[in-house]
Amino acid sequence: MDLPRKLAGEALGTALLLAVVIGSGIMAERLAGGNVALALLANTLATVGGLYILIEVFGPISGAHFNPAVSAVMAWRGELPKAALLPYVVAQLVGAMLGAWLAHAMFDLPILQFSAKVRTGTGQWIAEAVATAGLLLVILRAPAGRAAPMVASFIGAAYWFTASTSFANPAAAFGRMFSDSFAGIAPASAPGFVLSQLVGAAVGLAIHNALEPRLHPVGHPNIIGASGDGEPATK
Template identity: 60%
Template sequence: MNTNLRLRLLSELVGTALLLCIVIGSGIMGVNLSQGNDAIALLANTMATVFGLYVLIELFGPIGGAHFNPVVTATMVLLKRLPKTEFLLYLLAQLAGAALGAWLANVMFGLEPIQTSTKIREGLGIWVGEITATFGLLTVILLSNSQRISSLVAAYIGAAYWFTSSTSFANPAAVFGRMFSDTFAGIAPESSMPFVLAECLGAVLALALFSLMGLAKR
């Protein structure tokens, strides 16, 4: 493995870990401070994620692309912007980072380090919300000017926290990491597979739109 690939994989691992730590940790803090008001907790969760995601993309984008998300990596492979031989390595780095981020958030807030979420998230409306969230995220990524992508992605995710019924996971690695924290941002393992399938479908729809618009070779 060459040095460049090692650096890119390290950036994906660390970036995904920090992203999940931000998402889960801000959810815990929001609940702790909101005195039972879920709207305030979600607002705190949203703001931290928007700011954190922007910073992480700015920092790690020039190194490894700042995917932090298997469907983004798969899309880059399909568009031949990333060698297909690197997909599995990126996936493993992202999943390991997601689990590490959940563990770190749990530890910081004095919770059991290793947990399994019991938060059920299911139903047609929620699955359609997750398809929509992922479709929107991939569309933003594919159509964005590369110099504005960090702000556009962060802004879209912030909006999607509120306009989608699923609160916009839009990321199989995030689903994986959130299974390990039984907190505000968690998701029960039995709810995870439909979320991942919905995310994959949303990505396929975004790619289809990209192709139909004649931009696939841009």
């Protein structure tokens, strides 16, 4: 399949993923009556369901990366042409920003905004590294045809066992800077998240390589994705 169609798939898939994460966060916060745990649960369930569907839909088109860290690992492994890495990342970042704007439009919020929600600290950086390492390990070790439910399930679990609620995705961190909502992250906090995510991706790849290889069969698409969100109790 030609590169423009793959890039369109990455941009559209990432946009819809961010619309799911941010939109469900807005709805959850409005309906939860101040109960952050209930809002996070609703945000989690919506993201798990949306992520699973998006991976299934866009996997055969672009691989459903939706995540620059994932694309970088796939390029390193030779499963994505290195010349396609930068276009993939650009498509994912643009899609993430558009997804945030789409969520705002659906809820009659100002389209252009920046988050004031500070998310920082050693615990959250470690959590992002752990979440991203786990995500890459699941992607690389998943049996053929089972990546979509496994990735979605891992992200759902990581919402709750990580202090950062598992962004695990530089594009997600970028897109959420443009939303001053439940799912947002302050621009000043994003670099720490992105650096932790890239470190986590490298750790996940190293762990995979240290284990017995389990390669995808020829012709099996790299069906992968990422991102979770919410308001952790540690914030």
